[in-house]
Amino acid sequence: MRGFLFATAALAAITPQALNAQSQSDTTKAEILNEAIVKGVRAQKNAPYAVANVSRKALQNFSGTGRELPFLLSTTPGVLSWSENGVGIGTTYMRIRGAGDSRINVTLDGVPLNSPEDQCVFWANMNSYSALLDGVQIQRGVGSSTNGDGAFGGSVALRTKAPSYDPFVELNASYGSYNTYNTGFSMSTGLLGNHFVADAAFHTTGTDGYVHGTAGKSGSWYAGLGWIGRDFIIRYRNIGNYEHTGQAWSGVTAGTNDLSIMDGTYGKKTGIKTYADMYRVGLGRFNSLYESMDPETYKTTRYTMNDGSYWPKTTDNFWQDHNILSVAWDINENLKTTLSLHYTYGYGYYDEFRSDNKVSKFGFDLVNEKGKPFRSDFVRQKGLSQNAVGAVYNISYNNNGWDVIGGLSAQMFWGNHFGYLTYVSNPDVVKHYPALAGLNDTALDNGRYTYYDSDARKDDYSGFVKASKQFGEHFTVFADLQYRRVNYTTDGINDKFVKQEDGTYKNQRLDIDEIYNFFNPKFGFSYKTGNHRAYASVAMSNREPERNNFTDNYNYPYPKAEHVNDYELGYQYSGSVFRAGANFYFMDYANQFVQTGMQSEIGENLTTNIKDSYRAGVELVAGVDVAKWLTLEANAAISSNKIKDFDEVVEDWDAESGFTTIHYDNSTLAFSPSAIVNGFAIFKVKGVQATWHTAFVSRQYLDNTQNKDRSLPAYSLSSVSFNYPIKLRGFLRQITVGLDVNNIFNAHVATSGWVYSAIYASGGHPNDNRYYQIGFIPMAGTTVLGRLTLSF
Numbered sequence: 001m002r003g004f005l006f007a008t009a010a011l012a013a014i015t016p017q018a019l020n021a022q023s024q025s026d027t028t029k030a031e032i033l034n035e036a037i038v039k040g041v042r043a044q045k046n047a048p049y050a051v052a053n054v055s056r057k058a059l060q061n062f063s064g065t066g067r068e069l070p071f072l073l074s075t076t077p078g079v080l081s082w083s084e085n086g087v088g089i090g091t092t093y094m095r096i097r098g099a100g101d102s103r104i105n106v107t108l109d110g111v112p113l114n115s116p117e118d119q120c121v122f123w124a125n126m127n128s129y130s131a132l133l134d135g136v137q138i139q140r141g142v143g144s145s146t147n148g149d150g151a152f153g154g155s156v157a158l159r160t161k162a163p164s165y166d167p168f169v170e171l172n173a174s175y176g177s178y179n180t181y182n183t184g185f186s187m188s189t190g191l192l193g194n195h196f197v198a199d200a201a202f203h204t205t206g207t208d209g210y211v212h213g214t215a216g217k218s219g220s221w222y223a224g225l226g227w228i229g230r231d232f233i234i235r236y237r238n239i240g241n242y243e244h245t246g247q248a249w250s251g252v253t254a255g256t257n258d259l260s261i262m263d264g265t266y267g268k269k270t271g272i273k274t275y276a277d278m279y280r281v282g283l284g285r286f287n288s289l290y291e292s293m294d295p296e297t298y299k300t301t302r303y304t305m306n307d308g309s310y311w312p313k314t315t316d317n318f319w320q321d322h323n324i325l326s327v328a329w330d331i332n333e334n335l336k337t338t339l340s341l342h343y344t345y346g347y348g349y350y351d352e353f354r355s356d357n358k359v360s361k362f363g364f365d366l367v368n369e370k371g372k373p374f375r376s377d378f379v380r381q382k383g384l385s386q387n388a389v390g391a392v393y394n395i396s397y398n399n400n401g402w403d404v405i406g407g408l409s410a411q412m413f414w415g416n417h418f419g420y421l422t423y424v425s426n427p428d429v430v431k432h433y434p435a436l437a438g439l440n441d442t443a444l445d446n447g448r449y450t451y452y453d454s455d456a457r458k459d460d461y462s463g464f465v466k467a468s469k470q471f472g473e474h475f476t477v478f479a480d481l482q483y484r485r486v487n488y489t490t491d492g493i494n495d496k497f498v499k500q501e502d503g504t505y506k507n508q509r510l511d512i513d514e515i516y517n518f519f520n521p522k523f524g525f526s527y528k529t530g531n532h533r534a535y536a537s538v539a540m541s542n543r544e545p546e547r548n549n550f551t552d553n554y555n556y557p558y559p560k561a562e563h564v565n566d567y568e569l570g571y572q573y574s575g576s577v578f579r580a581g582a583n584f585y586f587m588d589y590a591n592q593f594v595q596t597g598m599q600s601e602i603g604e605n606l607t608t609n610i611k612d613s614y615r616a617g618v619e620l621v622a623g624v625d626v627a628k629w630l631t632l633e634a635n636a637a638i639s640s641n642k643i644k645d646f647d648e649v650v651e652d653w654d655a656e657s658g659f660t661t662i663h664y665d666n667s668t669l670a671f672s673p674s675a676i677v678n679g680f681a682i683f684k685v686k687g688v689q690a691t692w693h694t695a696f697v698s699r700q701y702l703d704n705t706q707n708k709d710r711s712l713p714a715y716s717l718s719s720v721s722f723n724y725p726i727k728l729r730g731f732l733r734q735i736t737v738g739l740d741v742n743n744i745f746n747a748h749v750a751t752s753g754w755v756y757s758a759i760y761a762s763g764g765h766p767n768d769n770r771y772y773q774i775g776f777i778p779m780a781g782t783t784v785l786g787r788l789t790l791s792f
Contacts, residue, residue, distance in 0.1 A: 035159075036394075036396070037328050040407040040464075042159075044478070047144060051139055054137075059130045065182065068126070096154035097153045099615075108322070111322075111392060117386075122318070129220065141566045147407070152592075168186075168187065169187045172185070174786060175786060186200070200224070211248045220240065221238075223238045231329065233327070234325075250288045255293075260772060265771060267764035320345070325342070334398055337394065337395040343387075362380075407463065411459070419495050422448045452507055457487075465481050476525065481521050520540050522538070535568075542564075545561065562589065564587055569585075577625050594704060595671055617638050636676070654759065664706070680692065695717050699711055717742075722738055722740075732792055734790075749779055757771065
């Protein structure tokens with residue numbers, strides 16, 4: 001209903017212009033106009049940036065797997081992806097050049113997709129988007145100006161398919177390991193009455209997950225309506241998503257809340273240093289959100305409620321509804337303009353079992369006769385609702401070697417954060433606090449107690465001008481100027497409690513009102529002759545702190561806006577048989593937010609400002625057509641990622657203050673491997689395409705201390721996929737069958753993780769005098785998935 005009202009109002013405002021457009025069926029014109037909608041956020045032709053494009057065919061082949069889009073993007077240079085459940089579905093993350101999701105700008109048809117507060121894209125809420133897309137462009141580094149949050153690792157521009165002039169229906173299904181499945185359909189009416197096109201799609205994905213307790217289901221739907229004239233197109237798209245997924249944000253944790261089982265803890269020789277060691281002792285699928293573990297015997301036990309029933313699992317539940325209305329007008333052969341209005345509604349929550357927690361964690365001051373806080377099992381429900389509305393306007397001019405684009409973007413966001421207790425197992429706690437009287441200790445749905453609530457508002461306005469001028473046949477100069485203004489406010493009470501002098505606890509108070517003004521210039525040039533192209537650029541970008549930088553700041557200073565100067569130098573060769581390229585970069589940061597290795601209570605990677613740091617490296621690509629039936633391709637990202645001066649604030653259980661500061665010179669940034677390499681062998685024989693892919697990722701440090709004990713070892717994963725399209729005549733036009741085999745060699749590796757450490761020299765810890773615990777985010781062993789697509 002929200003989408004229908006939004007569309008009706010917007011269509012009424014622009015229909016008079018549409019009626020003046022001349023009627024002519026022209027598929028190429030529709031595609032050109034559709035491209036104009038996203039031109040403002042994509043790199044211009046021959047732009048001096050590091051760019052990778054993902055084709056429609058690659059997206060189509062990938063869509064049947066049900067895996068989240070970052071796993072396809074990670075086949076391009078310098079991109080890593082991983083999922084909590086180990087099978088690539090559900091809660092999924094990615095990094096570009098070592099920068100996490102909140103530092104990667106993502107747009108859909110030019111409309112910002114990043115959640116305004118935490119600046120992330122939640123890929124679990126975008127399942128099967130690859131089936132809706134015509135192309136994806138990844139710009140590594142700052143890249144050209146875009147809409148929404150600043151790009152500090154890269155930007156991803158998603159473009160939906162242009163309306164189809166031909167009617168079609170497509171059905172797809174897949175099934176594989178861990179009861180993983182994906183089903184869906186897409187259709188188009190084709191052109192009706194020389195002007196109208198309606199199209200739709202629906203996909204659903206489910207899995208039992210590799211990690212215990214991560215079974216889930218997610219899906220997406222798409223409904224579109226287009227009016228197409230000779231030089232005018234109006235498109236309305238409603239894209240909705242839902243997900244109900246089991247969570248494992250703590251990963252496969254080496255220990256319990258109170259005791260680590262990492263080798264050397266309290267002087268014990270457990271032999272557990274890596275995820276492979278966890279797998280060896282039978283804990284490869286352990287999930288501390290789902291079960292407890294005896295640190296002596298490694299026996300796991302499901303969490304139980306007071307009535308003896310099992311806690312089902314921790315789940316994330318979210319609904320999201322995007323509405324985009326776009327108008328593109330080809331004024332003449334040199335001038336085009338577009339306008340997109342957008343509205344997004346989202347609502348969601350997660351339920352989590354908290355085992356044997358201190359009651360003070362939820363603001364209760366009840367203590368026993370020894371003065372220690374009571375303990376209890378809890379079930380908490382934390383959630384949010386959000387509304388975002390905005391507009392994106394672009395105008396482009398192309399003539400006499402000039403390519404000029406101007407753009408304006410405005411977005412207003414409102415959000416509410418809330419937290420409830422729905423279960424408290426300790427009857428003494430329930431009895432002592434009248435506010436908990438509505439809770440039933442055997443039923444989760446018989447009441448709730450609100451323990452925090454806050455509201456947020458964020459306004460984001462920006463404008464840019466991009467211009468390129470070609471001089472002669474070979475030389476092009478680029479300039480790009482952007483101004484961005486952000487106002488973020490939030491007030492209310494947070495989910496953290498501060499002990500008062502009288503022994504009671506009060507919520508952390510939120511009262512934030514910050515305004516940021518950013519100017520982001522970019523300049524560069526490109527030289528092209530024959531099959532050769534060289535380019536260079538310098539780009540500046542600024543970015544505001546995200547919500548967690550304020551609310552989870554702990555012992556670090558108040559967050560500052562961050563700044564980067566990005567220098568790029570590249571060369572490309574494109575021949576008929578061989579192609580290659582090299583891109584050198586140096587990203588010089590001031591006040592970069594870097595991951596500390598710690599997580600929030602819900603698995604979010606915590607960050608802090610670092611005064612001086614940099615990311616530098618080279619990205620290489622190459623491909624050769626060995627024969628008509630064989631193509632070899634490879635890409636590599638080799639980098640150095642350093643903090644010039646880093647002060648670690650670490651808990652010290654032996655110190656009176658409780659904390660110690662340790663200084664490091666030129667340490668390696670966390671989660672920034674020095675090498676990421678992809679190799680491909682593509683075979684094409686009698687219509688069958690087989691692709692072999694091997695990926696190598698070097699060691700990743702889990703914090704910024706460059707300590708090998710707190711790191712993930714290098715790993716390599718190989719996969720193979722088969723696609724066989726069978727063309728037919730008649731109503732059924734084509735049958736496509738496929739097979740994917742992932743992690744062929746059954747490697748037991750962790751692709752990401754977290755670490756908690758504290759100095760405890762008197763505890764007998766030989767590893768840097770640290771008590772430490774690692775949570776490993778693993779990849780499942782060998783998995784197989786079969787695919788079938790019917791095209792009508």
